[in-house]
Amino acid sequence: MNLILGFLTYIFSRLLFLYPVSFRKEFSDEMELMFKEMIMQAAQEGISSFLIVSLRELCGLMISIFRELWYELDMNLRFGACLPGGSIRGWQLGALFLPFVLVLLFTFGSLVFNPGIRWLLSALSLLFLGLLVLVWIAGLIHSFPVWTLPAMGIVLFLIVAFFHITTQILIYPVVEPLLDLAWGWTGHTSLARNLFLVLHSQVMFLMIAVALVVVLLRLVPSFHRQVLQEWTLLSFMLYGVAILPIVANDEYAGLRMYQTASLLVLIVGMVIYLMVSKRWQRALALEIPAVLSPMLISLGLYLTFPMQPWADPTNLSFQIWESLQPVLYLAPLPILLILAALAPYLPMGEDRILSQSS
Amino acid sequence: MKESTSPLTEATFFILLSLSPSPKHGYAIMKEVKALSDGRIVFSTGTLYGALRRLLDQGWIKRVNDPEPNPTDRERKAYALTERGRKALNGEIERLRSLVATAEQRSSEGPA
Numbered sequence: 001m002n003l004i005l006g007f008l009t010y011i012f013s014r015l016l017f018l019y020p021v022s023f024r025k026e027f028s029d030e031m032e033l034m035f036k037e038m039i040m041q042a043a044q045e046g047i048s049s050f051l052i053v054s055l056r057e058l059c060g061l062m063i064s065i066f067r068e069l070w071y072e073l074d075m076n077l078r079f080g081a082c083l084p085g086g087s088i089r090g091w092q093l094g095a096l097f098l099p100f101v102l103v104l105l106f107t108f109g110s111l112v113f114n115p116g117i118r119w120l121l122s123a124l125s126l127l128f129l130g131l132l133v134l135v136w137i138a139g140l141i142h143s144f145p146v147w148t149l150p151a152m153g154i155v156l157f158l159i160v161a162f163f164h165i166t167t168q169i170l171i172y173p174v175v176e177p178l179l180d181l182a183w184g185w186t187g188h189t190s191l192a193r194n195l196f197l198v199l200h201s202q203v204m205f206l207m208i209a210v211a212l213v214v215v216l217l218r219l220v221p222s223f224h225r226q227v228l229q230e231w232t233l234l235s236f237m238l239y240g241v242a243i244l245p246i247v248a249n250d251e252y253a254g255l256r257m258y259q260t261a262s263l264l265v266l267i268v269g270m271v272i273y274l275m276v277s278k279r280w281q282r283a284l285a286l287e288i289p290a291v292l293s294p295m296l297i298s299l300g301l302y303l304t305f306p307m308q309p310w311a312d313p314t315n316l317s318f319q320i321w322e323s324l325q326p327v328l329y330l331a332p333l334p335i336l337l338i339l340a341a342l343a344p345y346l347p348m349g350e351d352r353i354l355s356q357s358s
Numbered sequence: 359m360k361e362s363t364s365p366l367t368e369a370t371f372f373i374l375l376s377l378s379p380s381p382k383h384g385y386a387i388m389k390e391v392k393a394l395s396d397g398r399i400v401f402s403t404g405t406l407y408g409a410l411r412r413l414l415d416q417g418w419i420k421r422v423n424d425p426e427p428n429p430t431d432r433e434r435k436a437y438a439l440t441e442r443g444r445k446a447l448n449g450e451i452e453r454l455r456s457l458v459a460t461a462e463q464r465s466s467e468g469p470a
């Protein structure tokens with residue numbers, strides 16, 4: 001009997017090696033001791049008791065090993081644990097990835113789905129679009145929880161773009177002739193003139209976005225309260241602004257690999273944002289991809305120039321100018337992500353209401 | 359750490375209850391839980407230590423020196439309830455008491 005007990009204890013101690021290291025270090029000695037005590041006691045009670053206990057121990061051990069491995073994985077991949085609201089659950093993680101996956105279907109999907117099964121791509125896109133609408137609705141109902149923020153950033157982008165384009169339509173017919181009159185900048189290829197217009201346009205974009213964010217924080221005090229705790233949440237929402245411009249411009253068609261790479265950079269940034277523990281790390285996790293992502297598209301444009309049949313392939317300055325468009329267009333975004341740090345200093349909407357009522 | 363307000367599982371409840379009078383080591387917890395639950399809950403070594411790990415992570419129990427050390431044992435540690443664990447246990451007892459009171463009140467009213 002002693003031989004059997006020794007053999008079982010040996011097997012048990014070997015099986016303990018299947019546990020995650022941290023668990024094993026903490027409990028394996030105690031577990032071995034307890035197992036030994038248990039089967040010795042069972043052996044004294046008779047053969048049937050001994051068999052039942054041995055079988056129960058082995059089954060329990062197998063279940064426990066899998067459970068601990070899963071627990072360890074879950075603890076290591078605890079997304080959003082350092083953000084207000086705590087860890088993000090599986091389906092919430094799905095909602096976070098949704099806007100990226102939807103655009104990824106558009107960029108990478110068109111590369112891998114051959115024309116025969118394009119309907120599948122369309123069906124998937126429609127399904128994800130429907131889910132994205134649900135995330136938008138949930139974001140509005142639940143006052144912008146973390147898992148809806150990149151999706152809400154897309155909505156913000158659409159609103160900012162609407163105001164931006166409208167303002168440009170209204171202002172450009174006035175500004176352009178004034179520029180030509182004042183400085184004599186004529187001809188559409190003048191770099192200084194174009195740079196001035198882009199700068200003017202992007203300053204407008206920045207101002208409109210800031211104004212809309214301020215309005216949003218005033219309208220949704222519960223989101224503002226979260227931003228007071230953790231300003232990078234606002235950056236995280238603004239991060240969603242970077243998603244659509246990747247595919248927004250027609251000129252980018254044909255740059256699918258670069259678009260996909262650009263999107264993957266944004267996804268990696270988001271994952272790092274959710275995993276790191278310090279605020280400056282979170283800010284950097286969003287800032288770096290927000291700069292890199294349009295740069296990748298610019299690189300693609302430069303390398304595949306000329307995309308347009310009318311472009312002159314020998315005109316280097318035009319090639320550079322065309323390539324810089326994505327970077328210039330999204331130049332306000334990295335600034336916005338940092339400006340979010342000022343959000344906690346904004347007076348809260350409900351404070352105003354309270355002071356009025358008192 | 360955020361306090362859990364959801365009901366405790368039966369296994370967690372009995373582990374906390376077994377530790378409520380005094381600290382115990384693993385094997386003693388296993389035997390006490392078996393006795394307290396009339397043999398319904400019998401832990402294997404793996405499942406017991408998995409549960410103890412969760413409770414340690416939650417801060418509901420802590421490790422202490424074994425109050426009844428056995429000279430043949432290798433560094434056996436015992437587990438004791440923390441203040442937080444005692445609060446959770448008392449909260450659960452209160453919840454169960456209120457459930458039973460409601461059920462008794464309703465059953466004493468009899469059928470309409």
